[in-house]
Amino acid sequence: MELAHTADVEAFRAEARTWLRAHVPARPLPSLETAEGFAAHREWEAVLHADRWSVVSWPEEYGGRGVDIVKWLVFEEEYWAAGAPGRVSQNGINLLAPTLFDHASPQQRARVLPSMASGEVIWAQAWSEPESGSDLASLTSRAVRTEGGWLLTGQKTWSSRAAFADRAFGIFRTDPDAPKPHQGLTYLMFDLRAPGVTVRPIGRLDGKPAFAELFLDQVFAPDEDVIGEPGQGWRIAMSTTGNERGLTLRSPGRFLAAADRLVGLWRTHGDPSDTALRDRVADAVVGARAYELFTWANASRFAAGGTIGAESSLNKVFWSQYDIALHETALDLLGADAELAEGEWAEPWVFSLAGPIYAGTNEIQRDIIAERLLGLPKGRR
Amino acid sequence: MRFLLTDEQSDFARTLRSLLGSAQVPAAVRAWADGDAAPGRALWSRLAGTGLFALAVPEAYEGAGLLPLELSLGFVELGRAGVPGPVVESAAASVLLAELADEALAKRFLPGLAQGETSATLTLPDGSPYALDADAATYCFTVSGAGELRWRGGPREPVRSTDPARRLSLPPAGGDDGGELLAAGPAVTRAAEAAGRWARLLTAAQCLGVGEALLARTVEYAKQRTQFGTPIGGFQAVKHRLADTLLDLEFARPLVWAAALSPGPGEVAAAKLAAGEASYRAAMTALQLHGAVGYTEELDLSLWLRKARPLRDAWGTPSACRAEVLRSLTPPRR
């Protein structure tokens, strides 16, 4: 067992750090949940891409550097420590891309990945429906066969960043007569500007249009935009959720940087006699470290040929709870200033509150942990 | 970077686990609590056979070298099995004597400790005033605030612990009660700091094992206890509490490993904090989900239930550990 990195990894870290120091915008970009901020973040993606830092773990042919998971984690540490902007392309990079690497044809990859890497095309995830949240398999949006492709009809909702995004990926019912709800589903990509698509932005808690409803009326998606075999949508989608909950969606680097900022805030704003608050700052430091180490253990397992299964649910519950506790502690340190909507911690706090809901609610994750990791009896779901 | 146990390390833990699994530890614990140390001592000598105690002693004194990671793995197993006695204290005393680098003292005490032929308890300045299992230990070492290392034997005034298997005693009033003065000065203070860190680390490892034992027993119980015509483990409120217990333990474990790899004060404090809290919460979950039967001393579960809280506080309360974590951050990490 060994926590030190090889010289090669440290050289990569130094290269990333140098580049980030020279390129990270001096002033924070406007919120990416606004039209102006979305555009600014898209430009940042292009800056990252120009020097091949936008998708470091992808093969070089798609704009990446082909680095392994250890270097990816190191890059993430440097990225967040440098105070670099949030990633507007994260749905595509973290959710769709792994699916494409696992299930798409080489032609599809060549068509979709480069523009994703450059930020030219920003992707939205169109899975949830008004009546299908936790019970995703009950979804009713349909895809009906037509000449050269499919016609999509139905309603999707809570689609992050769809208010400003270009394209979407989702699951549609192609065989309404299939015996089980998980069967007869197909994984498709479609254009958010295609005829028949209506996008209605939804304001989240702070009013910013961070997600949207999608109304689809006979929207054409060509055959080349089907991922995998028609009818296999559920299996393909589930291979993506592991990525979402597992370590790629929320890398430890993000929380290490946040904990550092919290300690800084405590040093400047902390009342030394308030040991209860001090204890919560300590818990944030320990939590970030625990998540970092847990992730390194997983990364080592990957490197040794292992996979991540239901363990990703442990990650998801941990980081989502941790994120809220950390931000609440920051607000408590700020006292009266905590309620200022333009404060540095306000938007991240609002964002943290959604963690236990998206990517599969924490209740559902706890079911998975109990049934798959502890072997407890399956309940009704 | 390879943050995974080696095969040898895993094998060592597995060997200990199977040895302890067949050793009827609960009976030894109950005897220990009643003042009969014989079965416990027999258990210790079997443990000595695995080389466990040698992992806190340099090779020059019949030890295996100071190997905190291997030792921590061993202590997870001691916690899982609920092994009684001053295991942490004996290892910490070995570290203290090793760090002192006093040839004569090392020769006198370390080989016996390495072989598990002798045992020791230890009190340090700023630590608990109560010596653990002084009545069963061969040596009772104390370090005073003034940096004096002494040892004494003989019976001392007993004080009952909420865990009857932890037999506490108060040192006689006054620092200089006639125990033999072994060493004094800043070197003793420094060695005592190292010993205290090891004690904290090994207690953290023990906590992890205690928590795992509590979770495993509770999961088994939840699968077989039936109410409303179905195993209680099928109820979501029960499942979620157990899922949270696993979560606590799984995120404490890597902190313990990392602290064993680089036993600095901050890392060790983080490990102790997380493992101590995780195992205490596991105890509360175990108690609740066993219902009334969990509240009885007859059930073996009680052996771990009563240990979890004292271990959470031994060698560094959560509050002391949190303060240490923040202290160790200056200067900031980046």
Ligand SMILES: Cc1cc2nc3c(=O)[nH]c(=O)nc-3n(C[C@H](O)[C@H](O)[C@H](O)COP(=O)(O)OP(=O)(O)OC[C@H]3O[C@@H](n4cnc5c(N)ncnc54)[C@H](O)[C@@H]3O)c2cc1C
């Ligand atoms: C910020 C944010 C971004 C999102 N982004 C996207 C996106 O980009 N694309 C997308 O497709 N979706 C997105 N979602 C939707 C998200 O995936 C769903 O909100 C989530 O799956 C839960 O579904 P629901 O909101 O319908 O809640 P419901 O499923 O109605 O659940 C309501 C409550 O009931 C509980 N519950 C439900 N079933 C059970 C059960 N069996 N046992 C115990 N408790 C249960 C839930 O845990 C929850 O607490 C986003 C959500 C948020 C908040």
